[in-house]
Amino acid sequence: MPALSICINTQTPLVQFLGTNPGTSAPGSPRADLDLAALTEGRDYRYSPGGVTRMVYPLVRRLIHEGVLREAHWVALNPHAPPTVRLNDLTLHNVSIAGDRMAGYGTVKEAIWGRIHELNGVEEHDELFWSEAFSEYAYYNRRTAELIQQLDEKFDFDAFYIHDFQQLAVGHMLGTLKPKIFRWHIPFDAATIPDKWRAMLSTYLRSYDVVVVSAQSYAKSLRQLEPTGKVIRLYPYIDPTDYSHPNAVQVEAVSRRIGLAPEDQIALVVGRMDPIKGQDLAISAFAAVAADYPHLKLVLVGNGSFSGSASGLGLSKSARWRTHLEEMVVEARLQDRVLFTGHLGQEELDSLYERCRFTLLPSVREGFGLVAVESWIHDRPAIVTERAGIAELIRDGVNALLFDPDESGALVRQMKRLLDDPGGKLRARLVRNGRTTARKCSLDAAERAEGEMLAAVTEA
Amino acid sequence: MVNLAVLGAQLAFLVPVAVIILVTVVLAWVVGLLVGRLTQRTSPHMAGAARRLAVIVVALIGGTLALQALGVSPDILLLVVALLGATALIALRDPLGNYGAKYFSDIYTPFKVGDTIQVGAYSGKVIEINPMATVLLSDKEQLISLPNAALLRDVVTNTSPQAWKEVTVPVTLPGSVDLPAFESELLKSLSKLRMRLDPRFPPVVTTKARSPQSTELAVTLMLRRPEDRDAITSETNKRLGEVLEQVRGARR
Numbered sequence: 001m002p003a004l005s006i007c008i009n010t011q012t013p014l015v016q017f018l019g020t021n022p023g024t025s026a027p028g029s030p031r032a033d034l035d036l037a038a039l040t041e042g043r044d045y046r047y048s049p050g051g052v053t054r055m056v057y058p059l060v061r062r063l064i065h066e067g068v069l070r071e072a073h074w075v076a077l078n079p080h081a082p083p084t085v086r087l088n089d090l091t092l093h094n095v096s097i098a099g100d101r102m103a104g105y106g107t108v109k110e111a112i113w114g115r116i117h118e119l120n121g122v123e124e125h126d127e128l129f130w131s132e133a134f135s136e137y138a139y140y141n142r143r144t145a146e147l148i149q150q151l152d153e154k155f156d157f158d159a160f161y162i163h164d165f166q167q168l169a170v171g172h173m174l175g176t177l178k179p180k181i182f183r184w185h186i187p188f189d190a191a192t193i194p195d196k197w198r199a200m201l202s203t204y205l206r207s208y209d210v211v212v213v214s215a216q217s218y219a220k221s222l223r224q225l226e227p228t229g230k231v232i233r234l235y236p237y238i239d240p241t242d243y244s245h246p247n248a249v250q251v252e253a254v255s256r257r258i259g260l261a262p263e264d265q266i267a268l269v270v271g272r273m274d275p276i277k278g279q280d281l282a283i284s285a286f287a288a289v290a291a292d293y294p295h296l297k298l299v300l301v302g303n304g305s306f307s308g309s310a311s312g313l314g315l316s317k318s319a320r321w322r323t324h325l326e327e328m329v330v331e332a333r334l335q336d337r338v339l340f341t342g343h344l345g346q347e348e349l350d351s352l353y354e355r356c357r358f359t360l361l362p363s364v365r366e367g368f369g370l371v372a373v374e375s376w377i378h379d380r381p382a383i384v385t386e387r388a389g390i391a392e393l394i395r396d397g398v399n400a401l402l403f404d405p406d407e408s409g410a411l412v413r414q415m416k417r418l419l420d421d422p423g424g425k426l427r428a429r430l431v432r433n434g435r436t437t438a439r440k441c442s443l444d445a446a447e448r449a450e451g452e453m454l455a456a457v458t459e460a
Numbered sequence: 461m462v463n464l465a466v467l468g469a470q471l472a473f474l475v476p477v478a479v480i481i482l483v484t485v486v487l488a489w490v491v492g493l494l495v496g497r498l499t500q501r502t503s504p505h506m507a508g509a510a511r512r513l514a515v516i517v518v519a520l521i522g523g524t525l526a527l528q529a530l531g532v533s534p535d536i537l538l539l540v541v542a543l544l545g546a547t548a549l550i551a552l553r554d555p556l557g558n559y560g561a562k563y564f565s566d567i568y569t570p571f572k573v574g575d576t577i578q579v580g581a582y583s584g585k586v587i588e589i590n591p592m593a594t595v596l597l598s599d600k601e602q603l604i605s606l607p608n609a610a611l612l613r614d615v616v617t618n619t620s621p622q623a624w625k626e627v628t629v630p631v632t633l634p635g636s637v638d639l640p641a642f643e644s645e646l647l648k649s650l651s652k653l654r655m656r657l658d659p660r661f662p663p664v665v666t667t668k669a670r671s672p673q674s675t676e677l678a679v680t681l682m683l684r685r686p687e688d689r690d691a692i693t694s695e696t697n698k699r700l701g702e703v704l705e706q707v708r709g710a711r712r
Binding site: 129130132135136138139142143149175195198199200203 | 639641643644645648654661664665668
């Protein structure tokens with residue numbers, strides 16, 4: 001198969017710009033194209049943490065390296081960036097929309113997010129697709145589709161790979177006969193979709209040749225909306241080489257910085273500050289065991305998402321959620337036992353993985369749950385919510401421990417299993433089998449699966 | 461040296477011609493505007509054609525008067541134009557009939573690509589509508605090409621499920637119009653009709669074709685009651701025209 005040229009589209013940009021610099025959006029500065037090599041990571045820009053970009057970027061890099069892709073162009077919402085940024089073989093194209101339109105768009109995406117994750121009632125946003133805010137969602141998607149269309153005229157792409165529900169309408173708006181792939185990253189349960197949303201979602205889904213989801217149960221459920229293209233399950237993935245194994249000195253330095261004593265044991269939760277991530281469940285469960293395990297501490301790593309950041313959409317739900325969690329901690333009188341670190345760089349995070357006794361993924365709903373895979377590649381056992389896509393890869397007590405977030409005491413019970421593990425037998429089994437399972441969610445596996453999918457869709 | 465007085469006298473006969481041309485231009489603009497207003501409840505497609513026709517008629521009359529003012533008899537010219545027109549109409553009768561039928565069927569015939577229709581003895585799924593013919597794929601996988609003129613002459617039955625619900629209004633946007641802004645404003649405007657539309661099916665704008673000069677769109681609405689079809693089509697056309705003007709105005 002000849003090497004392909006593809007256009008990727010995500011809401012969250014791969015790179016977020018910090019402050020002002022000659023190439024970015026300083027008032028009055030020229031919005032010239034930019035080569036990222038001319039800037040400094042950490043000072044001028046940062047890679048968007050976690051989520052879709054964390055997954056897609058290594059794959060694109062690998063597919064270009066392996067010759068599957070000839071070139072890739074990545075279109076994303078990035079209001080504070082120059083129109084085009086070069087990053088080796090990848091070209092980033094940034095979409096910008098006015099603040100008032102952004103607010104409407106944000107309302108719609110949060111409503112869809114909330115309903116899919118069952119945070120909102122079915123009736124709450126019944127009229128969503130008739131609302132004025134929806135016209136702004138359509139505006140953003142159309143603006144994106146127009147840019148992609150212009151790029152296609154110039155670069156003649158072989159396929160379009162659209163990611164996540166925020167971009168769902170883009171495929172319908174692209175007037176092209178070329179293959180269009182859509183990856184649905186969040187959970188999918190048709191039972192959560194309001195009746196008045198079904199036709200619209202179905203219209204959009206039917207414009208894609210392939211719809212990719214992260215779990216078999218999502219695929220089965222999504223078929224109820226009768227997409228015309230194929231629905232396939234591909235596990236999300238990470239590149240294990242992106243993760244380091246810091247030595248004892250480095251681990252100690254990070255531990256000291258965040259306030260851990262040498263005798264402390266850690267239960268680690270990694271995830272952005274969002275009600276859906278279930279940090280409140282972790283705090284409640286920790287409060288129930290804290291008295292029995294005086295050296296155990298709960299460490300919560302993470303900030304807001306791109307949507308919540310000042311360089312993103314500026315929605316402030318993460319700050320509200322963190323305040324709520326801090327109030328919970330104060331109420332339980334655990335201020336010296338629960339630590340909020342905020343966002344950590346990868347090496348610091350790796351240090352905490354190495355330092356922790358086990359990780360918790362307490363999400364109320366989770367599209368997949370790559371945090372468990374990160375835990376496995378650091379040889380740490382994971383306690384995982386049953387409501388995560390990754391749960392279909394887990395056998396309780398074999399490669400991880402599962403719990404039902406709706407069942408009172410379930411998380412406490414599983415934490416105690418690991419804390420009271422005589423001889424560390426359970427821990428050893430979970431680590432050994434977890435490492436094997438992690439291979440299914442590795443970049444190597446993704447390269448094969450995504451490469452085959454791209455070949456099939458472009459050759460079909 | 462040129463004698464300006466003599467030159468002025470020689471060119472004086474051009475003054476009425478210039479006045480006629482000026483009046484014609486102004487009149488064409490006013491008539492175009494009036495016809496636009498009168499046809500705003502029809503599709504922008506139709507309204508545009510009516511405007512163009514009115515402007516051409518005014519320009520022809522103005523041109524004839526200007527020729528007369530120059531002392532040229534327009535009779536021969538008009539005769540040649542009329543003969544050429546008649547010859548072309550006779551020679552291209554069938555294709556022009558089909559093309560004209562396609563033009564009207566775009567606007568008024570209640571079917572689209574993907575629907576299943578029956579026309580006389582023929583039935584099948586509509587797989588193509590081109591300027592000359594509408595192509596059906598029969599149950600036996602035969603291709604049936606129906607001249608578009610036949611679709612205006614014969615009874616067309618759309619047998620697709622709930623075909624009565626769907627109203628598709630075509631619209632051609634000039635390339636200079638900001639499509640995202642147009643779509644956004646159109647959705648806002650059409651949401652005001654939601655009491656008359658099926659609440660499960662909000663309006664959808666679909667791109668049919670595009671070129672640097674224009675983008676062809678289809679606006680699809682689903683009715684709540686079949687008897688609203690005509691009123692909704694008319695109202696949608698009116699709103700399409702208004703939004704187009706609004707977006708153009710914002711750009712200016």
